[in-house]
Amino acid sequence: MRRGVLPIVGGRIERVSRPRSRRLQAIDYRPSFTALQRGLCGRRIAAAERLGKRLVLVLDSDDRLVIEPRMTGRVMLDPDREFSHVRLVLEVAVDGTRRYLVFRDVRGLGVVHLTGSSEFAAEFGRGRLGPDALEIPAEQLQARLGGRSTPIKVALLDRKALAGVGNIYAAEALHRAKIHPAAPCCSLKPAQWRRLHAALGLVLRRAIELQGSTLRDGTYATPENRDGGYQREFWVYQRAGERCLQCGRGRIRRIVQAQRSTFYCPVCQRAPRGS
DNA sequence: CATATGTCCTGAGAGC
């Protein structure tokens, strides 16, 4: 998402709009839509950054526009047709052309925030958001999660402990690391933490390279409205009942942990004692 | 009815 919006970095925001329909205004604009309009209009976009699963546009005022897509939010650049559930549109002048950054969100669970730089630190700093999974060293991964009694799969999704790991990539990384998703964090040995750290890096980097995962419902696509490619490399996610691609022996199982689906191979990822 | 890529909130209980 961040890479897809790079063409508007350097541009000036000329207009900010939202849907007229009250129903489609049902996402969080923080602190409010009018505050967003006031803080954004006339500002230049100085940089586009990623923060966990959020997109951050840094403005020349030093304010930050944080787009948090949650389950079904996505950004589009210059969409070539009308889309339903558009929640926010920025018109941006870049090198004499007008470009459109659109935030669309079907379920409307997403949030857009405008924060000053000090509020940004309070809202998204350590304490509210753990270190990014691609920046944390292996020892710190164990230090942050290792004391818990919760299942490792559930801990990986705790954004206060670790940022940037979602349900798909947690399952894929645990499979590659050959760790059972229900294993309590405190039962994992140092070698398993090292494998998990390496697997998270491998899976997340590859997923970013392939521009994410477009599932069967097609809700997610890149800002240029192209499908991601990582869904073609899933080894466990949404493959319940199929033969494991890692060991060739197990059949992938689906279980539910903390109200979320988890997929794993019972042969590669052996069950922890007592479960 | 069950399912869905994420996060926040509440309340219970533990430990200090």
Added chain:
DNA sequence: TGCTCTCAGGACATAT
């Protein structure tokens, strides 16, 4: 007692 932390469960809203 009271603070802080962990943890389980639900809420949010819409579509297939």
